[in-house]
Amino acid sequence: MTKTNTLPTTTLPHPPRAPGLPILGNALAFRAAKGIPVEFIQKTLRTYGDIVHITVTGRNFYLIGHPDLAHEIFLKRVNEFHKAVRISKRPIALSRFLGHGILIVDHDQWKPQHKLIQPLMHAKHIERYADTMSKFGEQMLSRWQDGAVRDVHADMTQVTMWIIAETMFGMNIDQTPDMQRESDTAQQIAVYDFIAPMPKWLTGHRDREAQRVNNFLTGLVQKFMAERRAQGQVERHDLLxxxxxxxxxDGNPMPDRFIRDNILTLFFAGHETTANTLTWAFYYLAQNPVVLAARHREVDTVLAGRTPTLADLPNLPYTLMVIKETMRLQPIVSALPRAILKDTELGGYQLSGQSLVFTSPYVLHRDPRWWDEPEQFSPSRFSPENEAKIHKYAYMPFGAGPRICIGNHFALMEAQILLSMMVSRYTLHLEPGQMVEAQRQITTSPKGGLSMRLARR
Ligand code: HEM
Structure with a gap:
């Protein structure tokens, strides 16, 4: 991997630089976190200002801590701040696995893909999926029993996987230990490509692991496509x-690689994120009895134990507030890296080209300048009157600007349906004695799962 530290050509100052070790720079903070070191990023920004220069094994990183700067990066000057994989000429990070899918590609290649896929995710279009979401919620609930201890992270991964597989690919698919393991490995490799960059001649082991995961993923897509062909001429309006x-x-089909990359993108982006959001929502609810009681009042009044439908959603506003507050305290994508290819200016500072610019929703979401008592779980921040006052770029769990999450409406609807039906039937208690630790790779999950005891209401 090459890195060039282009000398600045202007007289603007450089951003403050956080101290680090020779050569390694601040790499140890990333290694110690085995992922995104949000606490280190937060502390560094609070100490040195809203743009801070750090280095990680020789590569320049700029940490960003102000919503106005995020506004520039993600919207106003989006063409200058590229998808982070552009920092390398060969596939790194998620591009190793998702190739040229919509999540990864840079602006020029992205536009046609977005035009093709976005209509499928339009708010009106996805309303038809509400019944499927409820159906699979019931399927999961049929596995739950009073007094049982369940790994809620595994259950949420399963139910969201059923939903994405049926809505996007028209098929039924069960979570397997292989799938979880390979997805974890892919995330680890993706993060390590940024936090522990290595020259090509040293990446042999990592490349082989990535190839193994890729073989597994390609097999998965082949299975999706073979099942669809076996279904014959049924007319469908799904992604597949x-x-x-x-x-x-010219009338030619899309290349296989294009289909593969986008199927995998939607499959993984479309379930792990929502699964983790729901898992953390159960975690916060278990620790906040007052909020839980308010949720019980809402679901008992609106649902009285029955399965929710699309028509119920406007009557479950508190459920949505709980989900939004969960995504504030625990944004599933805790850092949004972008690459700058040329020297540029930001916030009055000179930034060097071939660097990574790191905006962390986690840090923005817990900044006391924009949030009262930011460490408190308090869904009322998202009541309609309070939500209108939130600085737009101080809250970005789905990213922002043209590259904002394409599945945001889908995810919120799904989370609202599943959470309301589960909370209306069961209270979930954290199993005592477990250390709940956030593992922050590309997505943030509870390390080793989350054990909770079910109490039938
Ligand atoms: C709570 C759940 C979710 C969260 C927190 C989330 C988060 C995000 C974030 C932060 C981004 C922007 C990444 C960047 O700017 O680099 C993103 C993009 C994306 N997400 Fe989501 N996501 C969620 C659910 C979904 C779902 C359900 C789908 C599909 C059904 C989906 C598909 C995508 C796709 C395709 C992109 C790339 C969009 C583009 O570049 O045009 N996501 N997501």
């Missing part, structure tokens, strides 16, 4: 049909 039926101007 869209990708398989789309033709270019």
């Amino acid at each position: 049909s869209l990708l398989m039926d789309t033709r270019d101007e």
